[in-house]
Amino acid sequence: MTGLKQRLVAQALAEGFDDCRLCRPWDVGHVPERLAAFLARGYHGQMDWLEARSDWRGAPQVLWPEARTVIMLGESYTPKEDPLAGLAKRDCGNVSVYARNKDYHDTVKKRLKRLARWLIAEAGGEVKVFVDTAPVPEKPLAEAAGLGWQGKHTNLVSRHLGSWFFIGSVFTTLELDTDPAEVDHCGSCRACLDICPTDAFPATYQLDARRCISYLTIEHKGPVDEALRPALGNRIYGCDDCLAVCPWNKFAVEAREVKYHARPDLVSPPLAELARLDDAGFRARFSGSPIKRIGRDRFVRNVLYAIGNSGDRALRPVAQGLCEDADAAVRDAARWAVMRLDATGAAPGSATTKGMTS
Incomplete structure (x- = not known):
């Protein structure tokens, strides 16, 4: 055949x-x-x-x-665009490229x-x-x-x-001719392991999803471990760090499908705007998007972690306004964000976290 x-x-x-x-x-x-x-x-x-x-x-x-x-x-x-560029904009959220x-x-x-x-x-x-x-x-x-x-x-x-x-x-069920398997071409490179903000790789070729930002912001229900929250930075849905630093991307082909090109409102969206979304607003904004499947509560929880990591005290009222939210994880995240902002007292954009540079 x-x-x-x-x-x-x-x-x-x-x-x-x-x-x-x-x-x-x-x-x-x-x-x-x-x-x-x-x-x-x-x-x-x-x-x-x-x-x-x-x-x-x-x-x-x-x-x-x-x-x-x-x-x-x-x-x-x-x-x-550079998928890591948005990590430096601390008053904005960073969404994984695929979403x-x-x-x-x-x-x-x-x-x-x-x-x-x-x-x-x-x-x-x-x-x-x-x-x-x-x-x-x-x-x-x-x-x-x-x-x-x-x-x-x-x-x-x-x-x-x-x-x-x-x-x-x-x-x-057809028996077609097959192709030879690919072999490993990583060599001695460990760029993907070293950039991980949460040290989610216990060893090469092993991932502990419980520490992976993609897992924590998408799959994990309820509050995220407080020890890991600072490392989330402003990543509000997924994480691209380990993908973005791979040297093999020099051969990457730009997406031909326009449905994969970024929507302008999802490239560094303002955290204050996202935090104010109610359920109806969330559903409307993310209709047809993979983000929609995690629901408003988990998404706003992520946004509040980003607000807490922003070092921007101008966002404190936004977090304060969600301290009595109907969802327990959102309330917890809002109170944590307020506490973080009160503790830092930093000027906008002055906070730093491993893996947050562009």
Whole structure:
């Protein structure tokens, strides 16, 4: 089926993907042991769903025994602007690059479905598509297919796309020719480990999600450990530090999809404006955005941590106004922010935190 594979890759690129590689569902032999160790150490934190379907995550062929090939797709979302520049604007929030516009799940899944329909029309068989929507070990599969390798920060890195790309997969019952697995090209570099503001990497190729800012601002429910709050800086949704410093980004391709280009109101949005959002205002502002899924309360909690870290006493009334909020975590964050601002008495922008320089 070499001819079919060539046409498949050409069709994937025509659909808007930037890379397309193939592997077998069972080409991830190391995953069960690594996943078991990750869970045993409690590194998953509150993400119980990782444990609930660990059998599927460790062995994709269990998810769908009839599948014979996995088509792994990569799509660039490389930003135009410096993703770390906003960290210096302490009275504004910093949003992870992938969340500065439309939810990528919707965009990538539509492309996957179109590609899957094309494959059925060309060669028959059955298909299933996934984009972070099922317990599928997408990064190990992408490595097995040659799309990239899991770097020391555990994220996927590509020699062609750098760190800034989404991945999705098409499982099929067709037995197509596969690609060689990618090998590790990190070498002695440890830029991603050294920049982490919360020291979330206990060792190379290991992540303790309980200390990861992306986890803390998105997945973690309730108050964040007070010892970690100062290191959050003004990151109010996700964190890009370990991705942004990767040397392989010199090969990154700027996002072609306009839905991945940053909305102006999500590039350094004023903290005071965000903190005043009620539930209706939050839903309206983040309609179609991945930010919407964490809800107003968790989002405003994050904003208040950023206010507390700002060193800007002009924001004190904003935090004070939320000290009696209906949500317990918001109340706690507001009181902490007031306490921090009272303790610093600093001029706007004078506070410093590891990893906060641009």
